[in-house]
Amino acid sequence: MSLTYTDIVTVVILFLLALRGASEGFWRSLIWPASITVSYLIFALSFATSRNLIMSGLAAVVASFLTKWLLGLVFKRPSDETPPPALLSRIGGIAIQLSWSTALALILITCLALAPLGQFGLGDINDDAQRSHAYGLIKPFIVLPKNKKKITPRNKDLQAMADDPAVQVLLEDERIRSLIEDKAFLEAAEKRDIQKILNDPRIQELQKDPTFLVKIMRIYATLNTAEPE
Structure with a gap:
């Protein structure tokens, strides 16, 4: 090296x-x-x-x-x-x-x-x-902070998310599909490699889109309203 x-x-x-x-x-x-x-x-x-x-x-x-x-x-x-x-x-x-x-x-x-x-x-x-x-x-x-709150939605919560128009529109977005189909990006997400995720040009482009941020916040709110089992 x-x-x-x-x-x-x-x-x-x-x-x-x-x-x-x-x-x-x-x-x-x-x-x-x-x-x-x-x-x-x-x-x-x-x-x-x-x-x-x-x-x-x-x-x-x-x-x-x-x-x-x-x-x-x-x-x-x-x-x-x-x-x-x-x-x-x-x-x-x-x-x-x-x-x-x-x-x-x-x-x-x-x-x-x-x-x-x-x-x-x-x-x-x-x-x-x-x-x-x-x-x-x-x-x-170096110990990076981790989200200690585990979200474990039940089947009905997952179904509600699947029926949410915002989720459907988000999944139909070509930019999102390119991320979902990118194995390297999914691996970085699984490892919680925040630095690699934020440096991805596609993520940087999405961050400039105010409508995308609104959709993400709506999905996040849906997850957080899920009742724990």
Whole structure:
């Protein structure tokens, strides 16, 4: 398995950040992760009390800048007038930079792999991220939400659905028939491969049809009104 563009970009960025950690030392390398942590805490506390997303976001941004500014005053950048960081400090700086940047990179790669970018003509980014070594490392730990509600309609409910004009019209739609007769699509649906389903051009085309969405919602309502046995 060769390196993908996602892998190459990730490795280059991590290498540059490792060099930065070595040049700035342990304490200055703590500034970025500390500011991110503080901004997250401020956002969480602010949103928990105010329920105002915009104000909480602004408070988090201000807290991040203030944290970086204050820590920058305490831990000054090495210059010609100050001695360079010691070897142990350089190693610590590399460790800090690689730790927090790797965590952020894995989160970003996961978002690129799972986000329905195909709807915006960016499906190649999805594919590249999904084939990357980085995503392969974290994929076993990703648990996608599943619908715990099982719908088990009885025979009379199935008959009611079959008699529903919306269902009949839907099944006569050539676009739907092409999906039903596509073994690869049915296999993806059986495996609940949401990413593959959403990236299918036929699904993307159907999503643009408001009448199709109305029919789906009507069928969904029919299923949900079925009484459990």
